[in-house]
Amino acid sequence: MHNFDFVKPSSIADAVKALSGDGAQALSGGQTLTPTLKQRLAQPSVLVSLTGIAEMKGVCMGADGLSIGAATPHAVVAREAAKDYPGLAALAGGIGDPAVRNRGTIGGSLANNDPAACYPAGVLGSGATIVTNKRKIAADDYFQGMFTTALDEGEIITGVTFPVPQKAAYVKFNQPASRFALTGVFVAKFAGGVRVAVTGASNNGVFRWTEAEAALSANFAAAAVEGLTVSPEDMIGDLHGTPEYRAHLVKVLTKRAVAAAH
Amino acid sequence: MTTVTMTVNGKTVTGEVEGRTLLSGFLREGLGLTGTHIGCDTSQCGACVVHVDGKAVKSCTMFALDAAGATVKTIEGMANADGSLSVIQQSFQDHHGLQCGFCTPGMVMSSAALLAENPKPTEAEVRHYLEGNICRCTGYHNIVKAVLAASGQDVPAVAAE
Ligand SMILES: Cc1cc2nc3c(=O)[nH]c(=O)nc-3n(C[C@H](O)[C@H](O)[C@H](O)COP(=O)(O)OP(=O)(O)OC[C@H]3O[C@@H](n4cnc5c(N)ncnc54)[C@H](O)[C@@H]3O)c2cc1C
Numbered sequence A: 001m002h003n004f005d006f007v008k009p010s011s012i013a014d015a016v017k018a019l020s021g022d023g024a025q026a027l028s029g030g031q032t033l034t035p036t037l038k039q040r041l042a043q044p045s046v047l048v049s050l051t052g053i054a055e056m057k058g059v060c061m062g063a064d065g066l067s068i069g070a071a072t073p074h075a076v077v078a079r080e081a082a083k084d085y086p087g088l089a090a091l092a093g094g095i096g097d098p099a100v101r102n103r104g105t106i107g108g109s110l111a112n113n114d115p116a117a118c119y120p121a122g123v124l125g126s127g128a129t130i131v132t133n134k135r136k137i138a139a140d141d142y143f144q145g146m147f148t149t150a151l152d153e154g155e156i157i158t159g160v161t162f163p164v165p166q167k168a169a170y171v172k173f174n175q176p177a178s179r180f181a182l183t184g185v186f187v188a189k190f191a192g193g194v195r196v197a198v199t200g201a202s203n204n205g206v207f208r209w210t211e212a213e214a215a216l217s218a219n220f221a222a223a224a225v226e227g228l229t230v231s232p233e234d235m236i237g238d239l240h241g242t243p244e245y246r247a248h249l250v251k252v253l254t255k256r257a258v259a260a261a262h
Numbered sequence B: 001m002t003t004v005t006m007t008v009n010g011k012t013v014t015g016e017v018e019g020r021t022l023l024s025g026f027l028r029e030g031l032g033l034t035g036t037h038i039g040c041d042t043s044q045c046g047a048c049v050v051h052v053d054g055k056a057v058k059s060c061t062m063f064a065l066d067a068a069g070a071t072v073k074t075i076e077g078m079a080n081a082d083g084s085l086s087v088i089q090q091s092f093q094d095h096h097g098l099q100c101g102f103c104t105p106g107m108v109m110s111s112a113a114l115l116a117e118n119p120k121p122t123e124a125e126v127r128h129y130l131e132g133n134i135c136r137c138t139g140y141h142n143i144v145k146a147v148l149a150a151s152g153q154d155v156p157a158v159a160a161e
C-alpha cells in the first residue's frame, strides 16, 4: 500500500474542506477501500475518515420516512431499523459477516455501487433519496451503471431517506465465497404500486424490473410474475453463473421476495 | 509519522504510525501482540478479528489511526486476571476446537462477541455468526461445540450440515 496522510474530521463541513484538496479520498468503513488500497488500485494522498462525524451516524424515523446517516454501519441498521423498516433491516443484517457489518457503512456501499452489492437494491427498490453535502438525489437518478453514480468529485453522501413501504423483502442468492449477492432482488409494495430492484445480475448494475412491477402492482402474488421472462442479454456472466442462470434467478428470487414480504 | 494513542487490553498505549499502518500491524509490530494473526490480509478469513469498542472487527481492514482513542481487546486480553484461560478459551481446549491454532484467536474473539450479543445462541446462530472466520483444520464442528459449551448449554452431537 502506498502511504497517505490520514485525517478524521468531526463535522461534514470539515470533511468537505479536507476532500477539496488534491488527491483526497473519503474513507468510511474501509471494507471496500482498504483492499483496493492494498492492491494499489487507488493511490490517494490523503484519506478523510468519515466515521468520526456524529451528524452522519444513526437511524431515525421522521415525517419523510426513515433516515439513515451515511456513516452508519450495517450492524446498526440491522438492529435499529428492525421496527420501522424490517425488510431493509434484514438486508443490512445479511451483508457479509458480523465483522464486515460492524465497519461497513451504507454511504460507502452506495458510493461504491458494486454491481453485486445489497444496499443499491434496497435503495432503488424503496425509491429512497440520497442526501449529499450539496443536494438530494432520487435513487432513480443516482445509480448510473457498474461502480458509477451521480456523485460529483469531492461530493459526499451524508444520509439516505427511505419512504417506508407497506411490505418489503430482499432475497439474495449468496455467492458463498465472497458473501456478496450472486443475484439479489428487493421488492417493496407501496400504496401507489410495487417496486422491484435487482442487483448482482446486470452488467449495468442495479436496475428496476419494470414488467414485474406492473404485474405485481395489479396482483401482489408470486404467481403474478410467472408468465414474465427475463432476457439474459446484458446479464453478468462469470465463473459463478452464466447470464442465462442469472436471468433465471431474477424471476425465482422475485417470487421468493414477494412470498417473504411483510 | 503520527502519534496514536488507544487503550489495548486495559492499558493506554501510544505509538508512532503511518497513515497506512493497519490496526493489525500496529498491534503486532508496534506492540508485539502477535496473537492477532494475519491469514489473508484481504478481510476474508477472520484470523485478525479483535474487538474495537466492544465490536468484532477485522484488524487487517481498519487503519490504526481510525482506532485512535478506541478501546481495543485482543486475544492477549482474553485470559482471566489470574492468568487462567477464560471460559471460551478453556472450552476451545476442552472440545478440541483447534488443531493448528492459526484461526483460533479470531475464532475466540468472534465467539466472545457473539456471546456478548446473544448469550444462548442456537447451533445455527453460532455457525451463521462465525461465517467470516475460516478454519482449514477442524471442519468447524468442534468449534461450534466449544462455543455452545461456553454459553453454558448442553453440547449436542453437532450434526454435519
Ligand atoms: C468479506 C466481505 C463481504 C462483503 N459482503 C457484502 C455483501 O454481501 N453485500 C454487500 O452489499 N456488500 C458486501 N461487502 C461490502 C461492504 O458492504 C462494504 O462495507 C461496502 O461496500 C463499502 O462500505 P464502506 O463503508 O466499507 O466503504 P469504504 O470502503 O470506506 O469506501 C468505499 C468507497 O466509497 C467512497 N465513500 C465512502 N463513504 C462515502 C460517502 N459518505 N460519500 C462519498 N463517498 C464515500 C470511498 O471513497 C470509496 O471509494 C462485503 C465486504 C467484505 C470485505
Ligand code: FES
Pocket: B037, B038, B039, B040, B041, B042, B043, B044, B045, B046, B047, B048, B049, B058, B059, B060, B061
Ligand atoms: S487477515 Fe484479516 S480477515 Fe484475514
Ligand code: FES
Pocket: B097, B098, B099, B100, B101, B102, B103, B104, B134, B135, B136, B137, B138
Ligand atoms: S485450527 Fe487450523 S485453521 Fe483453524
